[in-house]
Amino acid sequence: MLFSRTGSLFFYSVIATMQPLVWAQTSTLPPARPTSSATMRLKDADEAFRAGSAAYLKNDLRTAHVQFARVVLLAPDVAAGHSAFGTVLLAEGHAQAAVAELDKAHKINPRDAGITLNLAIAYSQLHDSVRAVKTFRLLGQENAEPLNSQAAIAYAAALTATGASAEAFGQLETALKTSPDSAVLHDALGALLAQQKRYDEATAEFQHATSLDASLASAHFHLGSVYLNRNQPAAAVTELAQANDLDKANVAYALQLGRALRADNQDEAALAVLNRTLALDPASIDTKYEIALTLQASEHAHEALPLFEQVTIARPKDFAALTNFGLALVQTGDAKSAIPIYNRALALNAKSATLHEDLGVAYLQQSDLNHAIEQFRAGLALEPNNSQLHYDLGLAFKLKDDTSAAVPEFKQAEELDPQLSDPPYTLGVLYMQLGRFADAQVELERATVLRPDNGEAWAILGNVYKETSQLEKATTALRRAMELMPNQPSPHISLAAILSQQGDHAGALAERKKAADLSRIAVSRQRANFALDSGRALLKKGQVAEAVAQLQSAVDADPKYAEAHSALADALERQGQSAAAALERQKAQQLALVPQAPVNAAPSQP
Template sequence: MQPLSDEASRHFHEGASLLRQGRLEEAEPLFRAVIARHPDLPEANATLGALLGALGRLREAEPHLRRALRACPASADAHGNLGNLLRDLGRLEEAEACLREALRLRPRYPEALNNLGAVRRDQGDHAGAAQAFQAALAQRPDFHLARVNLAQLLLQQHQPAAAEWHYRLLLRTFPRDATILAGLGESLRRQGRHQEAEAHLREALRLRPDSGAAWVELGNILLATARPAEALPCFRSALEREPRWPEAYLGLGIAAAAEGHYAEAEQHFRAALALKPGLAAAHNSLGDTLRNRKAFGEAEASLRQALQLAPDLAEAQVNLAFTLLQTGRQAEGWAAYEHRWQAAPWVHQPQDLPGRPWRGEDLAGRSILLQAEQGLGDTLQFVRYATLFPPQAHVVLRVQAPLVRLLQGMPGIARVQSMEEPPPPADWHSSLLSLPHRFQHLAAPAVPYLSAEPSRVARWRERLAHLPGARIGLAWAGSPGMAADSRRSMPLPLLEPLAGLAGLSFVSLQRGPAGEAASRLPMERPAMEGDGFEDTAALVMALDLVISVDTAVLHLAGGLGQPVWLLNRHDSCWRWQEGRDDSPWYPGLRLFRQPAPGDWVSVVQALRAALARREWQAAARPA
C-alpha cells in the first residue's frame, strides 16, 4: 500500500476493523474519507467497492472497482471483484471476460472459478458451470460455497442423487446449517424419499424459522405427499417473509388446484408469473388449471410456453398430453404422454423390468412383458391392447393382484401374473398405457374384451332373482388414495332421489368402507367372494345397467360390454373427452356431467329422469 497520511491511515484501519465485525454501514464513511485524500488508492477503492456491493448498491460500487483495476491492471483480485459485481448487475459477458482475465493472471484462484461457474449457470451453460464449480473444488476441497453451488446446479439438471451426495458432505462440516438441510431435503424429495425429506426440512425450520426457502420446500414436500391443506400455511409463511416470492405463489396455486379451487389457483399462478414471467413451472401449472376450467385453447398455449422456456419439463409434456387427449387429438396426445417417465410421480416408480423397452419392433418368436400402470381402472381400460400382438409373440401380462383371475382368460395372452411376483425373463417390455401410442395404426380392440365365468353369472342371476324389475348396479366412490377422489366420489345419500322409481331394483357394487354408508335408498348389498374382480364381473353381467362414478367398476362394466352410465365430475378426467355424452372407449357408456363444480344434485336429477324413461334399453336396441 502506498504511504498514507496519518489521518487516512487511521481511517483505513478503523474501517477495516469495522468490516471484520460486519458493521458495513459504519465502515463506509471511513473508506470514503480515505479516498477523499487518496482518490486512486487501489486498496481503498477495492474495499469500498466490495462494501457497497455487499450492501446491494451495485451501481455505486462499479466506479470504485474500476478505479482499483486501473491502478493495478495486473491484479487478479481486481479483475475477480469487478467480474463478480458485473454478474450481480446482469452483465454476464463482461463478467465472464473479467473472471477469465483473473484466472489467466492467477490460475489457482478458486473464488474466481466459483464466480465463473455462477456466470455460466446464469447464461444457461450448465455443463460449463459444473466444470467451473468442480475445478474450484479441486483447488480447494473445503470451499463450501462452490459445493453448495454445484449441488444446486445438479438439482437444476435433474440429478438429485448427485446433489444429495454433496449436501451430505457439507453436513459433516455444517450439521446445523439450515440452507444445507433444506437443500438436502429438496434432493430427497426429488428422489421420491418424502419422509426423509420432510424430517430434514423440519429440522432446518427449527434452526431457522425465518427461512422462506425452507418453508417453500416443506410445502413442496407436503404437496408431493398429497397434503395440500397442510402445505398452504407453509407457502403463506414464506410470503410473510418475502411478499414477492414467485415460487411461494406457485405453491399456493398448486395446493389450491389440488383442492379443486381452480379460480383461486389461477390467481396465484398469474401472480407468480407477474413476478417471474420466465417461471416455466408456473406456466405448466396454469395450463393444467385452465384445462380443468375447460379453457382448452389457453391451456395449450400456456403449456407450450412452459415447454418453450424449459423443453425438458416433462410435467408440462404430460399436462399437454392430457389437454390434447381431452380435446380429441389422439396421435399427438399419446406421443406427448410418453414423456411421463421423466415426470413426477412416474419418475420415482421402479422400471427395472426384463428386456428392452418395446417401441414397435417385430415380436415374431419373441416374448414381451406388459406391465400394469397406475390404478385398477387404467389396467381394465387399456388391457384391451394386449390382444393386438401377433400370435407368434409370447405375451406375459403383469397386473394388480385383484385382476389376475379375471384376465387369465383373455385371448392371445400366454400368462397373467401378479405384480407382487418377480417378473419373468422377457425379450421386451412395455407399460399398458404406452400401447395406444404404439398401436395407433390399428383400431382399438372391440368391446367386449373382458368376460365373466358363465357359472358365476348363473349363480348371481339366481341370487338376484327375488329382485323385481330391472336390476341396476351402483358404485358411488373410488379409492381414497386417488388425488381427485374427493371430487369424483359422491356421498351415497345424494342418490336417495332414485328411491321410488317404479320397476327398478338397486344393487350395490361398492367395496371398501364406502360400501357401508347409510342411506334411505332401498338397495341390495350382496357380499362378493374374495378380493378379486372375477366375482364382481359375474355380478355385473347379471345386471341390466351399471351406474358408477369414475372408478374401476365403470371400466369393468364397459370392458364387459354392459350398459354403463358415468356420473362425472366437472373437472373431468382427460379420457372422457369434452363436448360429448358418449365415449369411444365403451360403446355402451353414457356420461352425466356436473354442470358446475360439485353439482351432484343436477347430475342425479338428470339421472333420475333417464332412469324413469328406461333410456338404457333404447340405447341397447340395434339400429
C-alpha cells in the first residue's frame, strides 16, 4: 500500500536534489562573420555569455539568469545561448521554462549530447515521462558514453513511470558498474525494487546506500518506509527519525515518521511531529489527515472530527478519508451523521467488505436492524470467510430475537477465528437465556480462556454453574468476577444465594449488604453522570447559572467524583466565583490522587 500510493516519490525525491548535469563546454559563443549590427550584437552576446558563465560557476543564479536572457535576445539562433539559459532555469527550479529554451537549443543543434541530456532531465522534473524517455533514447544514438548517476536515475524514473521497469533496472545496473560506490544509485535501485515489493532486496540496497553515505536522507526515508510496510514500526521510527533530522523541511519525511510513530503506539510523539509539520504548512491537508488518524487511534476521536471534515471537504472523493470520518462519528456516538458519510464512500467503492461492516455497525447503533443486516450480508457476499462480519450479522439477528438465525452465524464466526473471544461469550449468554446451560458452560469457559479479564463472562459463568448445582465452581467464578468488577453488585447477589443455599446465612447477609451498598453507589454515579452531562451542555450554551446548578447536583449525588468537582470549578470560574472555583478544583485534584475503581452498572449482555 505504501509504495503504490507514493511510488513516484521514491525516484523523484532523488531527482529533486540533482543539479543540472551538463554545462556549456565553452565560455564564448561561436564566431560569426563580421557584419555591422550583427557583429555588435554577437560581441554583446559574447560578453553576456562570459559574464553569465562566470556567475553560474559562482552559483550566482540570479546574475546568470539576467545575462543569459540577454544572450538569447541578442543571438536567438545560437544553440549555446538557449542551452545555457535553459540550464540556469533548470537550476532555479523552473523546469517548464527550461524545457522551452532547451528545446530551442536542441532544434538548432540536435547532435549536442549535453543539450539533449538537460532537455531529458527537464522533462523528468516535469514528470513528462513519455517525452523524457523519448529524449533519453536519443542519447544512445548521439553519444556512446554511459550516463552518470544522476542522469541514470532520472532515466530510470521515467522508464518506470511508462511501465518499462525491466529497462529501468538495466539503466541503474549499468550505471552501478561505472559507479559501484554511488549511494544515490543504490538508493534508486532499492526504490525500484520496493515498488515491485521485492522488499528483502530493496532493504539490502537501502542499507548499502546508508553505509556509503550516512547523510543521504532519502535512503533513510526509503529504508524506514520498507520497515513500516513490513510491520516493523520500531525499526521504521529509527530510520525515519534520521531522515527527518537530515531534512527537517521535508514534509513527506515528517508525515512518514508520524505514521511510523503511530504504528509503534507512540501517539504523543507522533502528534508532536505532525503538529510541528502543520506549523510549517498550516494549509497541508495531508498533515491534517495524519493528525486526525493519530487522534482517532489514541481514542480522541472527538478531536479528530473537525480535521476529518476539512479533509473530506478538500478531497470529496477520498474513500479512505470518508471511511475514517464515518468511523470517528460512530466512535463518538453520532451514527446518524456517520451514515451519509459512509454512503458517500460506498458510492466510490461498493466492493469494500470493511465499509459494509462499518455502515452496518452504524445502522446497528441506530437500532435500524434491517439495514444493518443488509450491510453485513453485502459484506459477506464479498468476504464470505470474514469472521467479524458473521459475528456482527449474528448480533443483529439476536437483537431481532431471531435466535435460529443468530446461532449459526455465531458458530460460523467461532469456527473461522477460534481466537475471537466475542462469539463464544455471546453464544454462552444466548444459550443461558434459552436454558441450554450445558452449552452455555462450554462457550463461557472458552470465552474466559480467550479473555480472562472479562468480568462479565465470569459472572455469567458463575450463574450457569449455580443453575447446574456446581456450587464450588460457581463460587470461584463469582469471586473472580468480583476481583475484575469490584463495584458490580450482581456477583455479590449471586454469591449470597449460593451461601444461603449452603447454610452460610451470615456470609449471605454480608454479601447482600455489599450488593446493596454498591447498588447505591452505582445509582449515585448514574445520577451524577446525568447531571454532569446536562451541566456541561448548558455551559456550552452559555447558560452559566443553570450549569452551576446542574453541576452542583452532580457533586451532591457523588461527592467523590473528581470530574464533577472539576466541571463545577470551571462553571463557577465563569460565574466570577473564583474562590469557590479554587476550592472545587482543589477537591478534584485531591480526589484524582486517590485510586478509584470503576463504577459499573448492571452487566451488559449482547
